Amino acid sequence: xxxxxxxxxxxxxxxxxxxxxxxxxxxxxxxxxxxxxxxxxxxxxxxxxxxxxxxxxxxxxxxxxxxxxxxxxxxxxxxxxxxxxxxxxxxxxxxxxxxxxxxxxxxxxxxxxxxxxxxxxxxxxxxxxxxxxxxxxxxxxxxxxxxxxxxxxxxxxxxxxxxxxxxxxxxxxxxxxxxxxxxxxxxxxxxxxxxxxxxxxxxxxxxxxxxxxxxxxxxxxxxxxxxxxxxxxxxxxxxxxxxxxxxxxxxxxxxxxxxxxxxxxxxxxxxxxxxxxxxxxxxxxxxxxxxxxxxxxxxxxxxxxxxxxxxxxxxxxxxxxxxxxxxxxxxxxxxxxxxxxxxxxxxxxxxxxxxxxxxxxxxxxxxxxxxxxxxxxxxxxxxxxxxxxxxxxxxxxxxxxxxxxx
Numbered sequence: 001x002x003x004x005x006x007x008x009x010x011x012x013x014x015x016x017x018x019x020x021x022x023x024x025x026x027x028x029x030x031x032x033x034x035x036x037x038x039x040x041x042x043x044x045x046x047x048x049x050x051x052x053x054x055x056x057x058x059x060x061x062x063x064x065x066x067x068x069x070x071x072x073x074x075x076x077x078x079x080x081x082x083x084x085x086x087x088x089x090x091x092x093x094x095x096x097x098x099x100x101x102x103x104x105x106x107x108x109x110x111x112x113x114x115x116x117x118x119x120x121x122x123x124x125x126x127x128x129x130x131x132x133x134x135x136x137x138x139x140x141x142x143x144x145x146x147x148x149x150x151x152x153x154x155x156x157x158x159x160x161x162x163x164x165x166x167x168x169x170x171x172x173x174x175x176x177x178x179x180x181x182x183x184x185x186x187x188x189x190x191x192x193x194x195x196x197x198x199x200x201x202x203x204x205x206x207x208x209x210x211x212x213x214x215x216x217x218x219x220x221x222x223x224x225x226x227x228x229x230x231x232x233x234x235x236x237x238x239x240x241x242x243x244x245x246x247x248x249x250x251x252x253x254x255x256x257x258x259x260x261x262x263x264x265x266x267x268x269x270x271x272x273x274x275x276x277x278x279x280x281x282x283x284x285x286x287x288x289x290x291x292x293x294x295x296x297x298x299x300x301x302x303x304x305x306x307x308x309x310x311x312x313x314x315x316x317x318x319x320x321x322x323x324x325x326x327x328x329x330x331x332x333x334x335x336x337x338x339x340x341x342x343x344x345x346x347x348x349x350x351x352x353x354x355x356x357x358x359x360x361x362x363x364x365x366x367x368x369x370x371x372x373x374x375x376x377x378x379x380x381x382x383x384x385x386x387x388x389x390x391x392x393x394x395x396x397x398x399x400x401x402x403x404x405x406x
């Protein structure tokens with residue numbers, strides 16, 4: 001049950017995505033440069049793949065009915081390399097053929113090289129009886145002419161851009177990149193390199209959030225403007241928000257979204273626009289804000305690093321993908337076995353875990369929202385419902401970070 005005053009995570013995500021209308025505009029890019037981009041139109045094949053029957057092995061093309069027993073000796077009537085145009089297979093002969101080469105008319109099987117041996121000049125002994133169709137890739141078995149091989153809204157990976165090239169596409173129409181402004185708030189934040197560790201003043205910390213949020217946004221294909229750290233003053237926060245909202249699709253902040261006197265994000269957004277959400281019934285990551293500043297979306301993440309990390313992958317990531325028109329927004333999730341115990345929490349909890357050699361999940365011992373080591377160590381999150389204790393051997397829902405960090 002959701003605690004009074006808090007918004008359920010699923011409700012927050014649904015509301016967030018309802019505001020994430022796909023951005024207008026698209027661009028054409030080289031297929032070489034399309035990794036991670038979202039397609040703005042279907043890719044339809046103008047040809048079949050393979051274009052003709054071809055061999056999947058180095059070996060000999062034969063008529064299977066002519067080889068009833070092992071040890072049949074046949075003359076080699078032609079040699080067919082990949083890219084060559086073969087002649088029809090002479091009856092009673094074999095054709096030397098290489099991987100990817102077109103199967104000659106009349107042949108219905110390939111005997112791989114390991115199942116043959118030379119029996120004289122241009123003569124081969126077949127040591128295994130072939131089955132009709134063996135080691136032949138059929139024309140069109142991969143892609144048929146007119147097929148939609150990649151769909152609008154699909155986020156492209158390496159295999160996808162290879163498939164686009166496979167049907168002859170050297171350029172692809174993709175959604176434009178979201179323009180995102182990023183800044184942190186907090187007078188306690190120090191940039192690595194600015195002050196050596198031994199000279200850090202009491203109460204100051206290095207700004208880790210800025211680094212991983214930049215990386216996460218760049219992985220999602222965003223055009224990023226890093227505005228650095230804004231002082232903990234309301235006027236400075238208002239000015240930063242006003243400037244960032246003028247030419248960005250999204251303003252993303254880290255810190256200042258709690259309820260303390262020095263947390264200025266909420267009143268600053270409300271002074272310039274509107275705020276739709278405030279606190280989420282999840283752990284880590286309760287402080288979370290969404291709103292609009294002018295025409296720009298605004299999302300405010302909590303300052304604690306693990307809270308910021310988890311809320312980004314669960315809420316910001318699908319939001320940014322939907323801005324690009326992506327159709328797959330959520331991680332798949334899988335059932336796995338807990339090799340740990342956990343008392344559970346009143347809020348829905350996302351535990352940092354790692355798969356072990358026994359096929360189960362280990363729990364990082366310190367689940368505090370300030371322990372970024374847990375996110376670095378983990379390879380996934382356990383999505384644990386509110387109020388549920390986990391016993392060793394229980395089945396839990398596992399979200400792989402490999403999918404969430406794409």
